[in-house]
Amino acid sequence: MSGIIQLLPERTANQIAAGEVVQRPASVVKELLENAVDAGSTIIKLYIKNGGCTHIQVDDNGKGMNVFDARMCWERHATSKITKAEDLYNLDTLGFRGEALASIASVSEVEMRTKSASESVGTRIVINAGTLETQENTAATQGTSITVKNLFYNIPARKNFLKSISVETKHIFEEYQRIALAYPAIGFEFYNQDKNLSKLKKGDLKTRIIELFNLKEEELIDATEETEIVNISGYIGSPKLTKRTRGNQYLFANGRFIKDHYLNHAISSGYGGLLEDKSYPFFILFLEVDPAKIDVNIHPTKHEVKFEDGRHVYTLLQSVIKKTLGAHFVIPTDTQLHNALGYSNTSGNNPSSYEPTSPNMRFNPFDKAKERTATDWEKLDDLLNTPVRPSTKPQQEIWAAPETASTIEIDDIFQVENAFIIAKIAGELSVINQHRAHAQVLYERYQLNQLIASQQLLFPRTIELSKADYALYLDIQDQINALGFDTSEFGKNAIIINGLPSELSKVDGANVVIQILDDFKTNYQDLKINKTDAIRQATAKNAAIKAGKTLSMIEMKSLVSDLLHCKQYTVDSAGKSIIIKLSKSSLERFFH
Numbered sequence: 001m002s003g004i005i006q007l008l009p010e011r012t013a014n015q016i017a018a019g020e021v022v023q024r025p026a027s028v029v030k031e032l033l034e035n036a037v038d039a040g041s042t043i044i045k046l047y048i049k050n051g052g053c054t055h056i057q058v059d060d061n062g063k064g065m066n067v068f069d070a071r072m073c074w075e076r077h078a079t080s081k082i083t084k085a086e087d088l089y090n091l092d093t094l095g096f097r098g099e100a101l102a103s104i105a106s107v108s109e110v111e112m113r114t115k116s117a118s119e120s121v122g123t124r125i126v127i128n129a130g131t132l133e134t135q136e137n138t139a140a141t142q143g144t145s146i147t148v149k150n151l152f153y154n155i156p157a158r159k160n161f162l163k164s165i166s167v168e169t170k171h172i173f174e175e176y177q178r179i180a181l182a183y184p185a186i187g188f189e190f191y192n193q194d195k196n197l198s199k200l201k202k203g204d205l206k207t208r209i210i211e212l213f214n215l216k217e218e219e220l221i222d223a224t225e226e227t228e229i230v231n232i233s234g235y236i237g238s239p240k241l242t243k244r245t246r247g248n249q250y251l252f253a254n255g256r257f258i259k260d261h262y263l264n265h266a267i268s269s270g271y272g273g274l275l276e277d278k279s280y281p282f283f284i285l286f287l288e289v290d291p292a293k294i295d296v297n298i299h300p301t302k303h304e305v306k307f308e309d310g311r312h313v314y315t316l317l318q319s320v321i322k323k324t325l326g327a328h329f330v331i332p333t334d335t336q337l338h339n340a341l342g343y344s345n346t347s348g349n350n351p352s353s354y355e356p357t358s359p360n361m362r363f364n365p366f367d368k369a370k371e372r373t374a375t376d377w378e379k380l381d382d383l384l385n386t387p388v389r390p391s392t393k394p395q396q397e398i399w400a401a402p403e404t405a406s407t408i409e410i411d412d413i414f415q416v417e418n419a420f421i422i423a424k425i426a427g428e429l430s431v432i433n434q435h436r437a438h439a440q441v442l443y444e445r446y447q448l449n450q451l452i453a454s455q456q457l458l459f460p461r462t463i464e465l466s467k468a469d470y471a472l473y474l475d476i477q478d479q480i481n482a483l484g485f486d487t488s489e490f491g492k493n494a495i496i497i498n499g500l501p502s503e504l505s506k507v508d509g510a511n512v513v514i515q516i517l518d519d520f521k522t523n524y525q526d527l528k529i530n531k532t533d534a535i536r537q538a539t540a541k542n543a544a545i546k547a548g549k550t551l552s553m554i555e556m557k558s559l560v561s562d563l564l565h566c567k568q569y570t571v572d573s574a575g576k577s578i579i580i581k582l583s584k585s586s587l588e589r590f591f592h
């Protein structure tokens with residue numbers, strides 16, 4: 001009896017695998033360049049035509065292949081780079097799957113010339129759509145040249161998915177840049193339609209970056225740190241570069257380009273208040289971790305890796321950026337200093353407490369446990385935690401009281417028990433509960449859906465939540481962040497707080513967020529208030545100043561003025577009094 005299940009022919013299996021490995025011409029370029037790097041080449045040349053759709057060629061002067069390997073390398077799972085699964089944990093090459101060449105050959109026409117040092121004559125091989133057409137001896141110098149023609153010619157459906165020539169060329173250039181950055185000790189050349197687009201001499205990383213991105217030396221800051229978990233090296237752009245070269249972010253883990261949302265975030269938040277809203281820092285950073293602690297075996301074309309110690313890598317990376325920026329003292333810029341100090345007048349900060357002296361070179365961001373005395377670094381911390389208005393946004397987008405306090409008649413104002421404000425408003429004596437007043441002001445501000453300025457924390461906080469609270473958090477994360485918080489998921493049931501609403505930046509952010517989640521639960525689940533409103537109320541309550549806080553004259557006046565501009569200012573949403581007026585008649589009643 002025969003069944004209906006059959007093994008797929010090798011060619012078909014290769015074509016299916018090719019769907020994974022070869023998505024577009026740039027994937028072929030990546031695989032060929034990586035093979036050339038793995039072969040120990042010192043000069044690699046890339047030639048493309050028509051966005052790589054008709055012609056991709058990579059020539060290298062690496063170790064080459066002997067006649068046996070020249071044939072073998074086109075077989076699926078043929079690799080010289082690992083022999084057993086354990087080798088995966090000790091990887092020092094870019095390739096290891098032995099899939100790339102077999103996949104590429106199954107969907108194109110390839111020609112290879114190669115010669116190893118041990119042979120006097122080279123080998124030429126031609127394969128069309130996975131079928132060997134020619135294998136012969138040829139005169140060649142040591143190294144390998146592989147040409148891939150008419151990609152996807154035998155799979156029209158995939159061919160149709162390709163974008164315009166210019167888009168495919170751009171993708172190819174990106175791959176070229178990534179590899180050129182990771183291997184500055186190798187010379188690279190790139191030719192498009194026979195025209196030279198790039199020629200990079202072998203040298204050091206700094207020179208490579210300057211040549212590739214056409215930068216000035218002083219725009220780059222050296223970022224290096226060796227720790228037990230990870231060694232970090234590379235360059236970050238000065239904050240000025242941030243605006244100009246938006247999106248130029250390169251992160252490598254053990255020589256492999258990676259895309260890691262969290263780690264990019266760690267770097268951006270390391271810039272703290274130096275980054276304008278929606279701008280991206282420039283960086284080219286290399287992480288070296290013990291190969292046993294990193295899993296690259298996720299997907300052949302994806303740029304994700306898994307770190308065993310992801311959370312620590314995050315914190316270390318962020319601290320290194322802060323330290324680097326601090327040590328170079330590119331922060332703060334004059335405008336930021338000006339903004340920070342100008343804006344802090346009402347919060348009682350003394351501008352002269354900040355002196356831009358030389359940085360504390362002994363500062364160790366990893367040395368958390370030790371008590372430290374106030375260092376320059378901490379002064380900087382203070383400065384960074386001082387609210388700075390994001391300058392990229394037009395001013396009116398940021399919430400402001402409709403009028404200033406001075407336009408409302410508030411006389412004889414003072415504070416009692418650090419909890420109540422007593423004021424004569426339009427001739428009448430009023431007692432105001434400062435916490436409820438501020439909560440109401442914030443709540444109505446949130447209702448206007450306007451942008452709330454957020455302040456990045458110099459030392460972000462992570463918190464572990466219960467499974468239920470974490471699910472709750474995920475559900476309302478966007479809404480919380482819209483209220484000036486900068487929070488995101490941070491692994492299993494944990495979240496990270498990178499920024500707080502400006503007004504809150506001095507308080508314990510972790511506590512506030514936990515409280516907000518708690519109050520939200522009560523509001524939403526117990527009191528059945530609609531979700532958005534429940535979040536706004538919970539946030540307003542926890543972001544508002546508390547009883548016990550001493551307020552300056554200006555702060556009292558502006559709070560009362562803000563309150564009087566609220567739509568509803570006598571009672572809060574729960575019906576509790578915010579302000580009590582003691583009219584002449586009610587005073588008379590006391591003395592009746």
Ligand code: ADP
Nearest residue numbers: 035039073079080095096097098099100101144
């Ligand atoms: P992998 O790189 O994962 O091993 P590939 O299919 O990309 O798989 O390559 C198969 C093998 O062919 C490699 O392991 C290597 O031994 C050999 N090879 C490929 N390209 C080159 C090259 N440019 N120079 C020398 N050897 C190469």
Ligand code: MG
Nearest residue numbers: 031035095100
């Ligand atoms: Mg390879």
